[in-house]
Amino acid sequence: MxxxxxxxxxxxxxxxxxxxxxxxxxxxxxxxxxxxxxxxxxxxxxxxxxxxxxxxxxxxxxxxxxxxxxxxxxxxxxxxxxxxxxxxxxxxxxxxxxxxxxxxxxxxxxxxxxxTLQPMFRTLWLHVTLSMLGTVGFAVAFVAGVMYLIQDRLLKSKRFNVLYSKLPALDFLDDLNQQSIILGFPLLTLGIITGAISAEFAKGAYVSWNPEQTWALVTWLFYFVVLLGRLTVGWRAKRAAYLTVIGFAGVILTLIGVVLKSYGTVS
Amino acid sequence: MHVIVVGLSHKTAPVEIREKLAVPGSRMGEALTRLTSYSGVKEGVLLSTCNRVEVYSVVDDIEQGYGRIQEFLADTHLSLSSEQLTPHLYWHADDRAITHLFRVAASLDSMIVGESQILGQLKDAFESALSHKTTGLIMNKVVKKAISVAKRVRTETKIAEMAVSVSYAAVELAKKIFSDLGQRTVLLVGAGEMAKLAAQHLIAQGVGQVRITTRTPQHAVDLAEKFGGTAVPFEQYKDDMASADIVLVSTGASHYLISADDVQRAVTVRMNRPMFLIDISVPRNIDPAVRHVDNAFLFDIDDLKQRVEKNRAERLQEADKAEQLVVEEVGVLREWMKSLEVTPTIVALKQRADEIKRSELDKTLGRLAHLPAQDRELIEGLAASIVNKMIHGTMVTLKSEVNSSNGAAFVESARRFFSLEAAPPQDTRGESAVDSSSCLAHDMNAPLVEQVPSRTASRKQP
Missing domain, CATH: 1.20.120 (Four Helix Bundle (Hemerythrin (Met), subunit A))
Incomplete structure (x- = not known):
């Protein structure tokens, strides 16, 4: 079924x-x-x-x-x-x-x-679910960012094609970008915390500094800075769009790292 | 008697030349009087806008008329020599001059085809000429006809919608940057016709706040009242720019009022919130380098026009229709102009008299068949001499007055008195309220926006 x-x-x-x-x-x-x-x-x-x-x-x-x-x-x-x-x-x-x-x-x-990980603790479900929800937020932010950059370019170069007519207003995309990160970031944070707690229970250490964990923390830090920059010094619009596209690349790399590692442990 | 036009427009002369040559309203009277004081120049209308300076005139001799008007134009602005001026001028006579005027009035020759401003400007120019008595029968007829042709073009073709579509394009673009115009503020810098139109469109779309600045403070206050906005002192608008999401610029300034640095500063203050700048001024008032400023979107009149290029085929069709209309109307006027020539009038007069004489003689002689041929000839001679004496005075007057300023009026009268064919075309002067604000001031020392005197002044009938 x-x-x-x-x-x-x-x-x-x-x-x-x-x-x-x-x-x-x-x-x-x-x-x-x-x-x-x-x-x-x-x-x-x-x-x-x-x-x-x-x-x-x-x-x-x-x-x-x-x-x-x-x-x-x-x-x-x-x-x-x-x-x-x-x-x-x-x-x-x-x-x-x-x-x-x-x-x-x-x-x-x-x-x-x-x-996803070696069975360590029950909170693993929570960790995976929260991390994935956070990633969804970043994915939507990424999509909004890409659409923003396309529309920005079309407007700047004055190419009023079909795509231009279909893409929504710039400020809508920027808002979508912001909302997605504002929702995604706390979820990922919680995901990381639950992950760390799980690890503490399983291995006695919150962080073991393996590559995918380090990379995940770097990504988290990156989004933290992006969010902070947006709320304080006006990193919005085009810059925010670029940053979220870069940030999502980090997310993808982390995921690939996790998958590779899990795959490795199985085989 | 010929109608001629000598002038220059946005198509032939750069703005520097047009600006220098433009005649402000205050000097119009003096200029018109001087124009008609040249020998051989019988009637004159001076059309001076930001996009064109043209002299329409009725002259005896085309070549001589061209020369006189060129002289007049060179004298109007002493810093321009005839040599500097000539390359930018165009000359048309008779049908071509009339066609040109009709096209101008119908906004077919405008920078923004279909805009309505030019018709108001032409009416003002005509009124000026009327009040200074520099027009006569021909010019009055020609200009009135031009105005009625323009109205016909506006009602029978969709050409006016094209101009509107430029401001529509501005709104459409705004909606691609801001999803909700209700929370947005628009700043109007200067108030050219197109900008006002665009502002009206934005307001109709529910834009939140309107701020207006013009070089003349009172004018900004008036406009603010009209649009339900707030007036901003002209000295402050650059600081105010950061609070505006949409900046609509349309002034008569001949240099950049807003630099890329100004915009960069505003965008920084706005914490990178996007800004939409529309430059409807010609020449441009916003430095095109603004294109390189992130989160600032600058569009000038050409961009907006490009935006509405989509329905180009339809627009060309409408312009074609308008052109045909013009040709048709020129034909009507040509017939009337022809009727004003003296020789054909005299011929027609003689024919008419002859016809009357012939028919009356036929009737009478038919009943006098018993008379000898000699007597019948006497009667015929009597009739002929009466008729000739009757029309002699008219013919002599026509011939002698033909070169006076009222010549055409005499011809016209003679035609009417003797019921000669070719009645003059009737023009329909339905006085619709055409927005007639003049174009913006031409130099930076003048007020940014010049309000046109209200059109309550009584219109002098010829």
């Missing part, structure tokens, strides 16, 4: 991605409705897959990388649908849905037995 739903989800997200990318280049409002419909259907299938999996797995088993990435992708789509519902910014789908698809494909590529 879970596997079938998962495959259906992937198919639907794939179709939605194609449809949303086509929407990016064509002046067709009907296309946005089609894309949204496919995405929503995919989201339902995804929810069923996640629930079925949760019911099927034992609570004691540590969350796998597969599950974490799938959950990340599900959250991304949820956020997209929520923003879409409120602001009707279809073009956001053209950026978020592909990202969700990539994350889902990564999840599918990994055997679902690969655990």
């Amino acid at each position: 879970a596997v079938v739903c998962f495959m259906v989800t992937m198919g639907l997200y794939f179709a939605a991605t194609i449809s949303f990318l086509a929407y990016l280049l064509r002046r067709s409002e009907a296309l946005s409705k089609v894309s949204l419909g496919i995405t929503a259907a995919g989201f339902v299938a995804h929810t069923v897959a996640l629930v079925a999996r949760m019911v099927g797995s034992s609570a004691a088993a540590p969350p796998s990388v597969h599950e974490a990435l799938s959950f990340f992708s599900w959250m991304l789509i949820l956020v997209f649908l929520a923003v879409e519902f409120r602001h009707r910014i279809h073009v956001l789908g053209s950026f978020i849905v592909p990202l969700a698809l990539v994350s889902l494909i990564s999840a599918a590529a990994l055997p679902d037995t690969v655990p």
Whole structure:
């Protein structure tokens, strides 16, 4: 059941991605409705897959990388649908849905037995969930940043093409960027704290300074500075967009580090 | 009798030359009087705006008229020699002059095709000429016709919407930078027609606050009242810029009023919140280097025009329609102008008299068939001499008055008295309230915005 739903989800997200990318280049409002419909259907299938999996797995088993990435992708789509519902910014789908698809494909590529971390403590679930939620925030900030930079460039170079007409106002994207980080940062902070507590219980040390932990802390620090800069000295707009794009690269590297390490421990 | 035009416009002369040549309202009377004092120049209208300076005139001889008006223009601004001026001038006579005037009035020759300002300016120029009695029958007819053609073009084609679309484009761009205009502040620097239009559009879209600055404080206060905004002292607007999300600049200044540094400073004070700057001035008042300032988005009139290029085909079609309309109307006026020539009038008069004589003779002689041929000839001779004596005075007067300033009026009268064909075209002078604020002051010493006297002054009928 879970596997079938998962495959259906992937198919639907794939179709939605194609449809949303086509929407990016064509002046067709009907296309946005089609894309949204496919995405929503995919989201339902995804929810069923996640629930079925949760019911099927034992609570004691540590969350796998597969599950974490799938959950990340599900959250991304949820956020997209929520923003879409409120602001009707279809073009956001053209950026978020592909990202969700990539994350889902990564999840599918990994055997679902690969655990995120060695089972250490019950708080691991909390750690993974919180970290992933924080990452969703940064992912949305990243998407908003990319869209901001594109729109900024189009406006500066005065190219009033289809993309220009579809992208939302700059200040909306900047707000989205800010909100995402403001929501994502505390979640990641909590994720890191719960992770540290788990580690303390398991290994007797909060931080063991291995590469992916160090990298995660660097990323956290980076976002901290970005957030601080925005709230105090006006690092907003274009600079904020650049910084969040760079920051998200750090997030991706951390994730890759985690996955590689977990994979290594299994094989 | 020929209608000619000599002048220069944004198409032929740079703004430095146009500025120098522009005749301010206060000197209009003197200039007009001087214009018509040249020999051979019978009537004259002087159209002076920020984009064009043109002299429309009725002269006896085209070449001589060209020379006189060129002299007049050179005298108007002593620092410009004839040699400096000539390369920028254009000359048109008769049909081409009339076509030119019609195109100008219909805003087909404007920098922003379809803008309505020029019609008001033409009306003002005409009123000035009327009040200084420098126009006569021909000029009155031609200018009135031009005004009615312009109105016809405005109602029958969509050309006016094109100008509006430039300010529409400004609003559209604003919406790509600010999602909610309700919380935004717009600062108006100077108040050219297009800027006011754009400001009106922004207000209609619910922009939160309007701040206005003009070089003349009172003018800013008046505008602030009109737009429901606040007036800002002109000396302060650069400091005030940081509080404005949208800055709309349109002054008559010939240099950059706002530098890239000014904008950078404002953006820094704004903690990098984006700023939208619109420069509708020609020449530009915001340094184009602002393009390199992050989070400041500068658009000038060309950019806005580019934005509305999309429906270019439709606009060309509308312009075509307007051009055809102009050609048609020039044809109507040409017929009337022809009727004002003396020789055809005399010929027509003789023909008319002949027709009357012939028909009356035919009737009478028909009943006098018993008379000998000799007597019949006598009667014919009698009729002919009466008729000739009757029209003789008219013909002599026409010939002698043809070169006076009222020549055309005499011809016109003769045509009407003797019911000769080609009735003059009727013009429909439905006085719609056309916004007629003049263009901005031409030099920096003059007030930034010049208000046009209200148009309550009684219009003198020719």
